[in-house]
Amino acid sequence: MASSTMNVRRIKLGSHGLEVSAQGLGCMGMSMAYGPPKPDDEMIELIHFAINSGITLLDTSDIYGPFTNELLIGKALEGEWRKKVEVATKFGFKFVDDGNESYKLEKYGDPAYVRAACEASLKRLGVDCIDLYYQHRVDTSIPIEVTMSELKKLVEEGKIKYIGLSEVSPSTIRRAHAVHPLTAVQLEWSVWCREVEEEIIPTCRELGIGIVAYSPLGRGFLSLGAKVMDNLIDSDFRKTLPRLQPENMEHNKLLFEKMSKIASKKGCTTSQLALAWVHHQGEDVCPIPGTTKIENLKQNMGALAISLTTEEMAELESLADQVKGDRYGPMQSSNTWKNSQTPPLSSWKA
Structure with missing residues (x-):
């Protein structure tokens, strides 16, 4: 297994001054989606271990929990810890009463909501300024220019430093970037999820x-x-994902077996191999694997020391063509970049 005792290199994220560790830490699973929430003290120990190891980009969202993940990050960053990290959080989802004694998620991008969400995140995180503030998913009922204009004001007021978007189409990226420069676009990208390479990645690099x-x-x-x-x-989010269902898993596990053979030859784990593939995509790319275990964190960091040849990259990339099943089920597909177009600005009446 590749060693994790190393200095994590720094990369420039975007072209406007943000520097982050070349690998970040996704914090969602500490509070939701992948099993029950984990104990705060254990997660704070993990976060501190990551920071001391050189991983400084912490990724959260107001919807994780909801709200509890930001509170967890806030606890972890008390005192001098805040100065050592770049905090990324997100807004854009709201729990709305559906009238049946339950709640549904709806997307919001209107200026009043953007501002209220930002103020609430600042308070939960216990910070004066959010380093990177993403729109988690685009509100397709509101022109992206309207949402971006409010984010621009928050930058001017010093409440956020940099703006990002998540799961967003090339045309929406261009329209948003014209209002205020985007620093980052967050998207799903891995050995078995490569659809973003055709248009989204080139658009980001052009801009x-x-x-x-x-x-x-x-x-x-x-x-x-x-x-x-x-x-x-039963509540684990992965139970809803088509690729992980039995009818597709029988096929997809062949991909994993092939990856295992490559990893065995390299003397690393399949996790490290998968992360190394992402790191080899360029110095403008920062993967944010999540974990709730220090041992897994160490292993993930080991990917930074793995060098892949052109032949190994090609061998891994050929596996993506063999994936069976969509990455999201019908309920979540409306929240992907393919459905992120917004109305023209001319249609907006404030």
């Missing part, structure tokens, strides 16, 4: 926008293969 790759380990599949589905609780 000097950094790329933050979420789920670089394929929701754990690229770490464990079919075993990732063993013993999951």
